[in-house]
Amino acid sequence: MPRIKSIAKRSLNIVVLLSAVLILNFFLLHLAPGDPAEVIAGDMGGATLELLAEIRTLYGLDLPLHEQLGNYLSRVIQGDLGYSYSYNLPVTELILGRLFPTLLLVLSAMFLSITVGTLMGVLSARKPNSLFSHVLTFVSLAGYSAPVFWSGIMLLIVFASIWPIFPVSGMQDIFRDPGIINNILDIAVHLVLPVITLSMIYLAQYSRLSRVSMMDVLGSDYIRTARAKGLSETTVLFKHALRNAALPVITMAGLQFSNLFAGAVLVETVFNWPGMGSLAFESILRRDSPTMLGILFFSSLIVIMANLLTDFAYGLVDPRIQKKD
Secondary structure: OHHHHHHHHHHHHHHHHHHHHHHHHHHHHHHOOOOHHHHHHHHHOOOOHHHHHHHHHHHOOOOOHHHHHHHHHHHHHOOOOOEOOOOOOEHHHHHHHHHHHHHHHHHHHHHHHHHHHHHHHHHHHHOOOOHHHHHHHHHHHHHHHOOHHHHHHHHHHHHHHHOOOOOOOOOOOOOOOOOHHHHHHHHHHHHHHHHHHHHHHHHHHHHHHHHHHHHHHHOOHHHHHHHHOOOOHHHHHHHHHHHHHHHHHHHHHHHHHHHHHHHHHHHHHHHOOOOHHHHHHHHHHOOOHHHHHHHHHHHHHHHHHHHHHHHHHHHHHOHHHHHHO
C-alpha cells in the first residue's frame, strides 16, 4: 500500500508539473516579440493584409490568448502537439525524427563525464597532495571554465584544418560504405567531437565532487577496518568507498541532465548535429511556436523521467534508501 501511494503521488506530481510547463511555455512564447503570421507569409514570398488575416484564421492566431491556450491544451491531452509553421509537418513526427540523435549525444556525454570524472576524482582522492592529483585538479578547472561553444569552436579549428582525423559536421557521411557495422562506426566517429565538447564541463564537476566525497569516505572507520582485514586497495576504493561516495555524484547527474539538454542546443548548432537542439535553434529563428512548445514539452518529459531513474539508482547504490520508501 505505501508503494502504491508513492507511485500515485509521483504520477500526480508529474501531471501537475507538465501542465505548469505547458502553460508557462505557452505564455512565454506568445509574449515574445514578432508575429508568426508575418514569418509564415514571408516564407511564402509576400505579406499582404489579406494573406496575413487568412494565415491568422487558418492557424487560430486571431483568437484571444486564453482560447488559444485552451485549444492547445485540449490537443495535447489527445496527443496532438500541433502542426509546424515552417516545416509543414506534425510537430510530434518532426520531434521524434530528431529525438534519437539528441538522446545519443546527451547520454553518451553523460556516460563519459560521469565515468571519467568519477575515476579522476577517485584517483585524485587516493593521494590528494600528489603531483598527479594537482594535475587532475588543474585539468578539471580548465575544463570547467571553458564555455561549451568555445570548446566546440576550438575543436572545430583543430580537427578541421590542423589535424583532420575526425569529421566536424553532421551525424553520418553520405559516402559511407553500406552495412550495419559501417553505419554504426560512421555515427560513432561523427559523435566523438560533439560528445567531448558537451561532456568537458560536466566531467570537471563530477571529478571535483567525487574527489571531495571520496576523501570524506576514506577517513571513515569502516574503510580503516577494510584495510586492516588485508583487502587490496582496489577493493577498498571501488567496492567499499565508492559505493557511498557515489551518492552525491548520482544527485548531481540527475540535476545536470536538464543542463545537458540545454548545452546540446549549442553543441548541435556548432557541429550541425541533426537533433532537437538544432531543431530548436531553427524554430526560434523562424518563430515556429508549435515546434518550440513541442520541444520544450518533450525535453521536460525526458528530464522528469531522468529524475525518476535517479531515484531508482539511489535504491540500487544504497539499499537503505529503498527500504525507507
